[in-house]
Amino acid sequence: MGEDQPVAVVVVGYVPNTRGRFALDHALAEARRRDALLVVVNTSRGDALVDSDFLQGDALRALHDELTGSGVRAEVRQPVRGRDVSEELADVVRETDAELLVIGLKKRSAVGKLLMGSAAQRILLDVECPILGVKSPPHEA
Numbered sequence: 001m002g003e004d005q006p007v008a009v010v011v012v013g014y015v016p017n018t019r020g021r022f023a024l025d026h027a028l029a030e031a032r033r034r035d036a037l038l039v040v041v042n043t044s045r046g047d048a049l050v051d052s053d054f055l056q057g058d059a060l061r062a063l064h065d066e067l068t069g070s071g072v073r074a075e076v077r078q079p080v081r082g083r084d085v086s087e088e089l090a091d092v093v094r095e096t097d098a099e100l101l102v103i104g105l106k107k108r109s110a111v112g113k114l115l116m117g118s119a120a121q122r123i124l125l126d127v128e129c130p131i132l133g134v135k136s137p138p139h140e141a
Contacts (some may be wrong), residue, residue, distance in 0.1 A: 007036070007037050007040060008034045008035065008036035008037070008099055009036055009037045009038075009040060009096040009097065009098040009099060010027055010030050010031045010034060010037070010038050010039070010098065010099070010100045010101075010102065011027075011037070011038075011089065011092050011093055011096060011098040011099070011100070011102070012024055012026075012027035012038065012040055012041065012101070012102040013038045013041050013043075013085060013087055013089050013102070013103045013104070013123070014040045014041065014042045014055075014063075015042065015053040015104070016052075016053065016055060016059055017053075017133075018135050018136045019104030019105065019106050020104050020141070021104075021136075022104055022134045022135070022136045023102050023103055023104035023134045024102075025132045025134075026102050026132060027040075027102040028070055028072055028121075030100055030102060030132065031072045031073075031074070032071070032072055032099075034099070036072075036073075036099070036100075037073045037074065037075070037096075038067070038072050038073065038074040038075075039074070039075055039092060039096055039098070040063070040074060040075070040076045040077070040086060041065070041075060041077050041078075041089055041092050042055050042063075042076065042077075042078050043077075043078060043079050043080065043083075043085055043088045044078075044080050045080070045082050045083065045084070046080040046081070046082055047082065048133045052082075055076070055078070056075075060076070062078060064076065065126070067125045077092060079091075084119075084122065085119055085123070086119060086122035086123045086125075086126045086127075087126065089101060089103075089123055089126070089127060090123070090126040090127050091126070093127050093128065093129050094128065096113060098129050099128055099129060099130070100106070100129060100130050100131075100132060101123070101127050101130070101131045101132070102131075102132045102134060103120060103123055103131060103132070103134070104133075104134050104135075104136065105120055105133045105134065105135045106135075106136075107135070120133065
């Protein structure tokens with residue numbers, strides 16, 4: 001790819017669980033297919049003493065090692081600005097002019113969506129590029 005050509009970008013929202021793993025695997029495949037930079041977004045509101053979804057230490061190093069070994073150009077962004085994940089993903093998509101966002105989806109009941117809101121729904125409404133929603137197999141959700 002020439003230096004004056006824009007770089008294609010795939011963004012993935014990542015959390016260290018089965019849903020995040022499937023999203024990352026699909027995002028890596030899409031980045032390979034598109035010869036794109038993969039931007040992995042792992043965010044936290046920063047409002048809890050411990051956030052098990054926010055990578056640190058060995059888990060963060062393992063992700064960096066995996067990305068380095070994948071053969072895909074990649075970077076990890078970890079914004080902690082007290083904002084919702086949908087806002088953070090929408091910002092990264094805008095900043096990078098991403099051509100695709102990959103997110104993991106989980107099955108929730110209608111009552112669960114009503115009481116807790118739906119991050120996926122907010123992402124669908126906030127993000128201005130195509131979105132690939134990845135569901136993990138039923139036995140692993």
